[in-house]
Amino acid sequence: AIQKEWTRVEDFNNGLLIPNDSGLDTARKTSEEAGLPDIAVSPNEGRFLYLLAKSIGARRCIELGTLGGYSTIWLARAVPLDGHVVTFELHEHHAKVAQKNFHSAGVSEKISLILGSARETLPKYESKEKFDLAFVDADKESSSLYFKELKRLVRKGGVIIVDNVVRRGKVADGTQLDSSSSGVRDIMHVIRDDHDVEATVINTVGSKGYDGFMMVYVK
Numbered sequence: 420a421i422q423k424e425w426t427r428v429e430d431f432n433n434g435l436l437i438p439n440d441s442g443l444d445t446a447r448k449t450s451e452e453a454g455l456p457d458i459a460v461s462p463n464e465g466r467f468l469y470l471l472a473k474s475i476g477a478r479r480c481i482e483l484g485t486l487g488g489y490s491t492i493w494l495a496r497a498v499p500l501d502g503h504v505v506t507f508e509l510h511e512h513h514a515k516v517a518q519k520n521f522h523s524a525g526v527s528e529k530i531s532l533i534l535g536s537a538r539e540t541l542p543k544y545e546s547k548e549k550f551d552l553a554f555v556d557a558d559k560e561s562s563s564l565y566f567k568e569l570k571r572l573v574r575k576g577g578v579i580i581v582d583n584v585v586r587r588g589k590v591a592d593g594t595q596l597d598s599s600s601s602g603v604r605d606i607m608h609v610i611r612d613d614h615d616v617e618a619t620v621i622n623t624v625g626s627k628g629y630d631g632f633m634m635v636y637v638k
């Protein structure tokens with residue numbers, strides 16, 4: 420019953436504050452029709468990423484975990500015309516659907532998709548210009564590895580957002596040993612001991628249940 424209430428409140432808020440965007444709506448629909456799992460960020464979370472990117476004047480964003488490109492399109496909407504979003508995706512089918520969605524949303528020119536496991540592609544990835552914002556939304560097992568690489572790629576004063584770090588309370592329960600919860604606990608310990616960053620976790624409830632994201636500021 421509480422889940423129904425969370426969804427009702429989220430729908431109310433989104434209805435009031437999030438304008439229709441046919442590119443984003445199409446991306447959700449196309450992804451569902453193509454059989455992709457229903458694990459994209461919710462509209463208000465996408466809007467949060469968009470507003471955060473705008474707030475810090477982000478020109479370049481990097482994303483791990485594209486799926487159908489829903490969050491990628493939000494980021495592309497936030498960066499200026501000469502801005503860019505680089506997104507990493509493991510599955511070819513997801514990547515194909517995402518490319519189609521980028522096209523429909525009119526943002527393909529702002530986005531580069533790197534196909535393959537980010538575990539392999541990210542350590543090899545070099546960029547002349549650093550990134551302002553990173554969104555980590557791929558396999559949670561690899562979170563610490565991703566964090567290490569993103570520190571190399573994100574500018575000082577930049578922000579790294581890591582999604583799904585609460586997992587209905589499982590991460591805060593040391594007896595939960597599934598690889599995703601352990602992966603998130605690992606990165607939280609790495610961040611605690613890293614004096615180059617400052618971080619916090621915001622719990623969230625909504626259409627996707629009880630979860631949360633971590634915001635990491637690179638000093």
Ligand code: SAM
Binds near residue numbers: 489510535
């Ligand atoms: N960010 C997307 C959004 O909100 O619209 C959702 C991403 S979904 C939660 C996670 C994605 O990460 C999936 O498409 C999955 O195939 C991808 N993924 C999983 N392991 C990966 C890896 N090692 N490298 C790159 N992508 C990976």
